[in-house]
Amino acid sequence: MRKQLIVLFFWISIFDLTLAQSPIIPAPVVFIEQEGINEIGNLISLNPENLPEEIKEYFIDKLINVFGIQVVVNSNSKKIVFKKLVNTPPDYYTINITDNILITYSSQASCFYAVNSLLQLIQGEKDAYYFNQCYIQDYPKFAWRGLHLDVSRHFYSVDEVKRFIDLMAMYKFNTFHWHLTDDQGWRIEIKKYPKLTEIGAWRDSTVNDHYTTKPRTYTVEKYGGFYTQEQIKDVVEYAQNRFVTIVPEIEMPGHSRAALAAYPYYSCTGKQLEVPGLWGVFDEVFCAKEESIDFLKDILAEVLELFPSPYIHIGGDEAPKTRWKTCPRCQKVIRENGLKDEHELQSFFIREIDEFLTSKGRKLIGWDEILEGGLSPNAAVMSWRGFEGGIEAAKQEHYVVMTPGSHCYFDHYQSSNPNEPLAIGGFTPLEKVYDFNPIPEGFTEQQALYVLGGQANLWTEYIPDMKKLEYMTYPRALALSQALWCTSKPPFEDFKKSFVDYQLKYMNRYDVNFSKAFFYPKMELNQKLEGVTIHFKSGEPNYHFDLFVKSDEIHPALSGGQVIGEKDSLYFERTTGSKVVNYSFKVSSEFTTESSVYNFTVHPALELPIELKSKPSEKYSGSGSSTLVDGIIGCKPWKGNEWLGFQEQEIEFVVDLKKYSKIDSLEIGFLEDEGSWIHYPNFIRFSVSKKGKKWKYLKDSDLKLNSNEAKKGKTLPFSTIINNKGRYVKVLITTFDAIPQGIPGEGNIPWTFMDELIIFFK
Template sequence: MKISLFLLLLTLSASPFTSGAQKSAQQNALFPYPQQVSWGKETFTFNNETQLIYTNNDAKKVAHYFSDFIQPATGYLPSLLTTEEARLQYKLANSANKIAFLLLEKSSEEAVEGSYHLTIDANKVTASASSEVGLFYAAQTLRQLFSSDIESRMPINKAQWLLPSVDIIDAPRFKHRGMHLDVSRHFFDVTFVKRYIDWLAFHKINYFQWHLTDDQGWRIEIKQFPKLTSVGGHRAQTVVGHTYDYQSVFDNKSHGGFYTQAQIKEVLAYAKELHVEVIPEVGVPGHSTAFLAAYPEYSCHKNLVKVEQRFGIFEEVLCPTEDTFTMLAKVYQEVATLFPSKYIHIGGDEVIKKQWLESDFVQQLMKEQGLTNGEEVQSYFIKRVSQIITGLDKTLIGWDEIIEGGIAKDAVIMSWRGIEGGIASSEAGHDVIMSPYQYTYLDAYQSRSVDEPKAIHGYLPLKMVYGYDPVPADLSPQHQQHILGAQGALWTEYIESPRHAEYMLLPRLSALAEVFWTQPTNKNWSRYSANVDHIITRYQKMGLNPSTSAFTASTKIDVVKSGELTVNLTADIAGKNIFYTIDGSEPAPYSKATYLYKNAITVTQPVLIRVAVESAQGRTLFSEVNVALAPHKALGKKISFAAPPKTGEERLLDGIMAYQQYYNVDDFAVFYDEDLDAIIDFEQATEFSQVQLGIDTGKHRQLQPPVSVEVLVSNDGINWQSLLRLTPTQIKGPLLTLDFEQVKMQFLRVIAINAKNSTDPQIPKLPLYIDEIAVY
């Protein structure tokens, strides 16, 4: 007789296992962490005699999956019992040394797909669930309960493998647990995409959003429009460095690739076996340069364009003509036929409306449809595409820009620009997938370390990912029901290789998985962070390239007074020794110049502090972060502006130079429309003979310099004397040093002219960044 999983869980709630039992750190290293875990004191011995049993054909799939997984490391080929044999075994008194995969009758009380129960004692392992996917997730948890050696694809010389006794009752918090991959900016082959899906399944992530089209390449074969891939699938070259660098450099190498429909079917079949639903993203109406390079007749201007070689947001946009919608109906028909998912993602983000508003056709369309602005034209376009998607019996997903001008009926909103779009959409009755870039975009930098590889921008350390909650605190329970779940993203503008992708994903993907799966009451940063070592080790045993950035120390700098700073060093991962040098040398074990950090450091002279953290094994230092400090005379003094910066005013006199770290906009005062014209009041006549101006970053970015810099002084703040002026040929970053004869003055004025005011057409109109005005 079958019993329901719901009744089984009730029965097991009075388990003899106790959460207070002693357990190793390895036992705690489960990710995402289950909802209920009770550790026992015994161990189960997995050896060459262990049998795998299952209840029916669906359970047999999971048993075979598990058997295939453990064979390379263990060398064992365990026997698998048929359904009838399994039933017979469970009627026998001796059922020891068995791992059972039991598919149970589903109870009407169960609501969450993926629930499972896993119990291990000295005699047996029992995984039970009311669905195949639940049983599959139980197998993933069981996999993590083995030592990380089990991940080896080569034989490990062990006669037996020990599993801790445990009782786990588990279910996912959200039904949508998603991860995205951009293959347009850099193309990744089928082999990598399958491995990516492997990683998602291992983390109990059930949706894979495949970003297949963008300005830099069209990656999906559409048989009715072959030029989408033959022309749109290739670009002549790619920008080297950051796309917004002051002076762009290109690699002069063609880049391209696309997936045939046969290859896509292969990936879809693979994902299905791992219980991952693949959502195609074919974006319109913006990010369409590759589309229009192939078929320029669907633009409003009809001009020839090239597949974009830079990254960013571009003006090319599909024109809202009937011909365009007819073509899109054919494109999405092929997409819908290929992909069994109920969803099609149509993008809809970052649409520049300039070409629409300059088009006579669009102006006439606006009159006919009663549209008053570009946002309403966008809404019209999205609603027409929504009709196409709905007609294909699919549900449209779009980035949160599609709510501007009016939301298409039944659209699901993916809120990426923050949480506001998700809140507004859920309150309007739309289902929402939360994907705010501040917490879920894994292409951002992971630490302030100088060792970080090039990334797009922003700062998203492991702890910040882990701390995210997809349900906004001020959303009513009624509207919370519209939060389907959350999703992470990996955009690949600056990620060119699988190893780099692994580095950006891991271990942050484990933190994100816990955001998706684990109830907030069961999340615990202390527990999770204490096991990051184990998590990273498991990834390494899987042959992957995880980042150790989580161990990087953070610095907090306080201005004490003019000419003095204090430095406090901390690490998100507790229990690690922090070492530093102040002479510019590399921190190294046993070096006389390397100090163990114990208390705050006082700095009274310009200095480069280099900080590193001890590895789990000790002796090895890694994840170095550098901070160039300038304890100068203007610290703590009043500063005023002819026109203040848009952001970062406090950065001009904080004593920290940005050029020793990767680019972060928060390190700079940013002047978008104005020049720097700042006056520092020393409150009394003060002697100084040097001004230093930080104008650039030291790694991965080349910021636009000013076209001239001038230093002036005054004793009354009215009459000014010019001391020194630098011309463009004298301005080279990242740090400008202006020396002059010593003066004694109360007021110092620094003027840096923004290049946007230059008459030189070769100078791009980019913001002016200044990170410090240091006075000595």
């Protein structure tokens, strides 16, 4: 290592070059541009010495089939030469492109990484390909750079899974977490238990739309599929050739409805249930009796034969204890083993499996719920409900993989663009993924050693096919690759430039259906004395345009406004409401060929200062208090950033009307989404004040939960008459104590989502 650093400084001092921005993603540790071009034309001659066979095949395949470049393999060629290094850090490589190309590497994996970097460096077209001369020195930061794919909710064929792996390998991901079993389908052939795939791999129906949509409808059609053991071996080998380790996941004790539909004996009740076509969490789980644990060990024994991965994922998440509480067999296990409760029973269950895997020379990894009731001695933790589980596990000196929902759930929305296709919920835009750091703040160096790396998860309830899978994965996976690879992550602006200038084209070569959401203009509002300026900002460099609405449209005269757009692609429509003005804009641009409609509402409370006495959750903090008065009204399906989300029993805020006013009435919107633990609040208390010191209590309002809007499962625009004078309005919102029994998240404080706040005052 020291030697390389000296070489690096030598380079820099001799040529007096600053580190240039790399076209490669993830960005290498060192990238130095050099004068000159290395021309390829449409023919490359390759010296096969020191180039491992499978990497040579991969390289040649990409050159020919992706670029149309012919390859001559010639042992005397000096055009591209490989050298194996000893005494270097793991997975270290360099590329030096002058008139010839020299690649040095420390491991076969790093030789593969070098080849992928080189492929990304090819510039030009057809018969006129070339390299810009440069020097690269590179190695990864984290050992676990993962992508996960759920093939249970929707099934992906062998070819599709291979393509998923091929694409991730291009961006130096090295771990593919294959979520093979879940409630809605068992996808791996187990010879000892054939019914797992005969029955468990098929469901009779699939829920339509978002599963919280009411009334719920289904597509009644047999759906499913599975991989034979031969197919799995083939995929494992395909991944190995790309230096990707496949970590298989067999879910237990929860998310097991498909397995239990095939073998009901291993549940607590023994009742025959179908493979569900509905998403969510089900009470039916594996019984903790010995026979069920043995059944799972038998399954794992076959799984271990297929997957050489050191880690085996056993799920462990979202396992309700309802059945265990009333099951005589489970209660017997609790008594006989001196366990305190059902959480300790889950811990006992996982420990049994841990011992089994350890005896076979493997390591157990599970979702962070495996911490509850005590962590099994050899277990590693995959932290998904935020960073907390990972922090706790690392403090207990267990290995962790960070995959917090806030940054790593690629089934979330990636933009608030109205055209964004249906997603499960949540909001994880490109910038948020880019911000991800698997090492939590405040970790000591010692604790950081337990963080193996990070991973993004692709749950496929709302991802039915390959096209949408790529849309949800890319370009967010590029941002993640940077977060996991780069020793010193470049600024987001640099990433954006590499993405726009180079990677767009590169992904197009592979026909990746990446999302262009990042380029869709984002609407921002600025209130000025003379009116309201709506500014559209896009991820596309140099793109923006402004729209101006004259102030006489805001209060209360509704005619005679003028709109100035800077580009022809802007269209403007106006509809007039009784008290507010709703605008919709159609916007399109070079990268975003389909136009999209933006809705914006001008109302008297726009951009009023609000002091939030209660803090919204970091995940759903939008742009802070201004989210409530930004003219963009939260709707359903919700995309996170239009709403302010709180998980507090009491939420209090104060609005400053900026002058002593006659306040007529007030409206607030609320969201209900049972599956995401979001409920309407209980009641709201209003007070007004002249100076913000002494408060005049006005009234408490019950929320009319039976309103028509609420019945339709939409949003609840709550409104109340104020009819009082003051400059400040204080609002105190109180939720129910806890989510009632039998509803997802029971016992927890319900979430409250608010938007938009409209006050009518003069």
